[in-house]
Amino acid sequence: MEQGTSMGSDSFASNRGPQNYRNITLITEAEAREAVRRYVSSSYCCCKPRAEEPAIERLTQMPIYRYRLDTFTETRHIEKTCKPYTGQRIDAPDREPPPLLWGIEVYTPKMFHEGLKRFPVPRSGEIKTCHKCVGRGRCKCTRCGGSGQFRCRCSSSNRQKSRNKRCPTCSGSGRRRCSKCSGRGRRFCISCKGKGQLFYYLQLSVKWKTLRSEVVSNPHEEEPNFPLILLQKVTGEVIITDDDVTVHPLAGFTDVPEISAASEKLIQDHQNACGPSCHVLRQHQTVEMIPVANVQYGYSGKSLSCHVYGREGRVYTKQRLSGLACGCSVM
Numbered sequence: 568m569e570q571g572t573s574m575g576s577d578s579f580a581s582n583r584g585p586q587n588y589r590n591i592t593l594i595t596e597a598e599a600r601e602a603v604r605r606y607v608s609s610s611y612c613c614c615k616p617r618a619e620e621p622a623i624e625r626l627t628q629m630p631i632y633r634y635r636l637d638t639f640t641e642t643r644h645i646e647k648t649c650k651p652y653t654g655q656r657i658d659a660p661d662r663e664p665p666p667l668l669w670g671i672e673v674y675t676p677k678m679f680h681e682g683l684k685r686f687p688v689p690r691s692g693e694i695k696t697c698h699k700c701v702g703r704g705r706c707k708c709t710r711c712g713g714s715g716q717f718r719c720r721c722s723s724s725n726r727q728k729s730r731n732k733r734c735p736t737c738s739g740s741g742r743r744r745c746s747k748c749s750g751r752g753r754r755f756c757i758s759c760k761g762k763g764q765l766f767y768y769l770q771l772s773v774k775w776k777t778l779r780s781e782v783v784s785n786p787h788e789e790e791p792n793f794p795l796i797l798l799q800k801v802t803g804e805v806i807i808t809d810d811d812v813t814v815h816p817l818a819g820f821t822d823v824p825e826i827s828a829a830s831e832k833l834i835q836d837h838q839n840a841c842g843p844s845c846h847v848l849r850q851h852q853t854v855e856m857i858p859v860a861n862v863q864y865g866y867s868g869k870s871l872s873c874h875v876y877g878r879e880g881r882v883y884t885k886q887r888l889s890g891l892a893c894g895c896s897v898m
């Protein structure tokens with residue numbers, strides 16, 4: 568897609584500019600009243616709320632823009648690994664050397680689905696003698712040092728000797744068989760599974776991951792008391808959506824310059840986060856407008872205020888509604 572380079576009409580769904588979206592994402596008086604009514608009734612402790620509708624006195628719209636950038640990346644690295652050689656087919660570097668890191672063909676993953684996969688690198692296989700057992704398939708037992716037996720405890724006990732009793736552990740022989748190697752002194756080599764040979768090859772690890780960053784525009788200067796962190800749990804109206812292999816910064820977003828700046832910065836940040844071993848496969852950027860309104864309302868003879876935010880119509884206020892309580896001791 569070519570959009571994203573300008574804020575021309577085709578950057579927006581349905582050819583509408585950001586200004587036009589304000590109208591459809593505003594919080595209406597009816598929505599504000601309903602949100603406040605729900606909030607007021609949930610603030611009562613145990614008694615039923617009075618059948619009183621909050622009266623909306625003033626509604627100040629302060630919609631906030633949220634910019635999100637998702638970058639789906641593929642990170643690769645190669646390491647040498649080995650497994651027992653059991654006669655498998657060897658893809659050896661015959662005439663051609665193994666391919667370079669990004670020359671290895673790997674299937675295309677489903678975009679924005681994270682995961683980790685390992686692949687053998689073509690033409691990288693070779694067979695070597697097992698370093699652990701030097702090709703014998705068996706190693707010296709580490710417990711008995713290869714002798715297959717130990718001295719029995721009775722051989723150092725004078726008391727036992729003097730009584731001249733037959734030791735039940737060694738039947739009087741003074742030596743006891745090593746249980747780890749069953750007295751053989753050698754054990755099966757685990758590294759090569761007793762085959763004596765190892766199959767070495769290069770293994771490519773591929774990790775797919777999504778980087779996500781978001782920025783919200785500053786709210787109205789006269790409304791500095793609304794905690795922006797609350798917006799993480801609500802949704803707004805998506806007004807721009809742009810998906811491409813790599814997206815371009817959203818320029819010309821004159822309405823909210825922070826969004827253009829954030830877009831430019833975050834695209835750069837995501838690019839910087841990728842090095843030679845990490846490639847960007849896909850990017851997705853969106854701008855959402857989240858409705859937020861400061862609501863002043865009258866209830867129970869008092870003038871109160873709160874913020875109603877998100878399409879979910881959530882309410883935030885610092886004011887306690889204790890004055891509205893039923894008077895019971897729980898409040």
Ligand SMILES: [Zn+2]
Pocket residue numbers: 719720721722734735736737738739740741742
């Ligand atoms: Zn003994």
Ligand SMILES: [Zn+2]
Pocket residue numbers: 708709710711712713714715716745746747748749750751752753
């Ligand atoms: Zn042993």
Ligand SMILES: [Zn+2]
Pocket residue numbers: 697698699700701702703704705756757758759760761762763764
């Ligand atoms: Zn071995």
